[in-house]
Amino acid sequence: MTSSTRTARRPVIRRRGIVLGLTATLLFTGCAAQPSTDAKKPDSTSAPTPEATAPTVAGYDVGEFPPVPLFVLPDLSLLDTSASAFTIQVNEALADIPGVTASPAHCDEAGGVLSGAGTAFLYGDGSGAFTGPDGTVQNFGDGSGTSTINGVTIQNFGDGSGNYSDGTVTIQNFGDGSGNYDDATKSVQIFADGSGNYSDGTKTIENFGDGSGNYRAGAVTIQNFGDGSGIYSDGTITIQNWGDGTALVGDETVKAEPLPPVPRLGSFPPLGALAPLESCGTTLTFEDGVLFDFDRSEIRADAAATLDAVAEVLSSLDVAQADISGHTDAIGSDDYNQTLSEKRAQSVVSGLEDRGVTASLTAEGFGESRPVAANEVDGADNPAGRQLNRRVEIFIPATL
Template sequence: MRISGWLLATACALVVAACGKDRAAEGVPEAKPDRTASPASAAADNEADNEADTDTETSADRAAADAFPAIPLIVVPEIVGVTPAQRALESSMQEILDPIAGISVSPARCDAGGGLVRDAGITSVDAQGNLSRNGDGGIFRIAADGSGSANFEGGLVVVNRDGSGSINGGEDGDDDAIVRVEADGSGSYNGPAGMITLDAKGAGTWNGEGSLIRNNGDGSGTWNGPLGLVTINNDGSGTWNGPQGLIRNNGDGTGQVGTPARTIKMEPLAKVPPAGRFPPIKKFAPPGAPCGYLITLNDRVLFDFDKSDIRADAAKVLDTLAGALKDIESGGAQSGGMEIRGHTDAKGSDDYNQSLSARRADAVVEALQQRGAADDASAKGYGESLPVAPNEIGGQDNPGGRQLNRRVEIFVRS
């Protein structure tokens, strides 16, 4: 019977070991084993050397292995958005006031201090709650469900009802970004934070300043950045080529460090967490927080030119308006009070316009209270200080804008 090479090599190794013991007992120096005796014996010796290296790792080796970096998460920067849309109109008010020319109802927005937010612009709202606004903040087209578009200085934002949409530019030139977001959370971002792409299934890339991160979505990924090149596989293995040289993790509890490479104990690497998703783009609303609604009366509805006495033929308008306000009060919608606000255009002196606007506001409060409404209303004149349209355009008189500025507003908090 022929003896296999492996058995023969094993038998020879046992014989050599036994002879070594006998010769040592006799005081004869032990002969070193012949590492070239066979491939099998060489492999066995190398394995023994590796085990010896693992057992004698240095503190520097351990520090290098423990410093193996994790691949950073892909962080989606804050995306420009606005608060959810407020219900555009108080339906019971709208049904009553729609037929009356010169009166409009619109949502009221307030700043953090509770002050009414108004910019120089024109807002219109239809019976379905679709809003159009052209003012200092830009041109807005907003549907009742919050979808729409905003074209403002430096950017264009489009939002769809499912949360998808796009942002091109920003209010601040330093924050310009091009963002594309799909309803499933996939999309792309190209802006100050770099270039980010996400597939909504856990994979993505982030190419930022001096750093490229690739997440494969299966627990593996790469990071080429300030610490060098890091590769992590989804079986716990990986490599790090950085300031410590090349470190290799085998994923089986061992790894190699240093030059020449030394094998040491090394825990398998943790998998790379999946990348996140882009948040839905927030739906539109005019600036500020919802705080009630604003009833605007053109000055021609109630007053003659440059007068503060309510015209006799305005009685029907006031009767209808008072009835609507009483309906709202009885329904519990009003809880924060009511302010009657007088405004003028920029013709005449500031003092005169202030006085005229205050007298007109007082006249409206008195007329409504005579009709049993607006019991807790206050009156205030703002003169020409809060225009909703330009009084002049390019240094030329703007009669249409001045007409819009001559108005009385009823601000109903809710």
């Protein structure tokens, strides 16, 4: 199936005084494509096979495949006290493990790791101006202001909109729930109608805001047509879900639930005058399906290379302590999910210890109690949110 493209344009927003406002540099240049209307879903007349023998996608049951993923913005709360945002870096060795996402962590006052969406924190209490050897700050007393410090420029217009640039990262926030984020590795566009685009050089996500969406990463393509039907292909397995309770896996018809629609994107986090936070360490997150088969806690044989890489990095960095936590989505009972999360966390600990990791490792399961995304949206199942919630995390404190 192909997709046509629509271009979203925004009017120029002019600001008063020395803050020039959202000029031509803030025009939306990205677009969210609309799904093609000339591609038709084939009719399915075959009855489901009573006992399916079809191949499966890693981590999924027969006939199932991953949803179009949710967009994930970097944690925009991690600004330091000099306003040079995103200076908190993850060790390069930790950031280069296939199947594992490394990100700065922030903690509460008791040292507990906080999970969830971040918000950009800027400054705007009182009015005045400051000029020093590292830059200038102007605060207009109405929540708006500008600053240029150590090559970082921030414009905050006081209504939730503003600009940020440090030579690598640029943020354009339009204050209406839409915005752009770009850095050296990824680009995110979120539009006020719930649609948007994501690209990081290895994968692209298109969310059309109407329940449909596309995902591409290497040989893997996922198409959700928003009516319960969709297609998955990874070069080895092809699954066509007809949306009528059946799916075609290769040449075998199996039972499969219709695909839930792709949720509309949420709002781009607004800028506000809030206190900064500092990173308390690094969190390594194993992507869903990397370690475990569907509903299992035994590490798959083909996950050995991922654990080998993690173990090698932990040992080479002389990490003294790490906390491994297991998390599930909300499908199933609380007790079952709690047990599954504990077993998965312990499997990772055992796998690392078997590979010679001498750091003090702890395993803890949280079941479904610490979601990082909604399991449901407006009462409807949210597979992409559940996908983010099914995870194993390794927290490495910054002081160790």
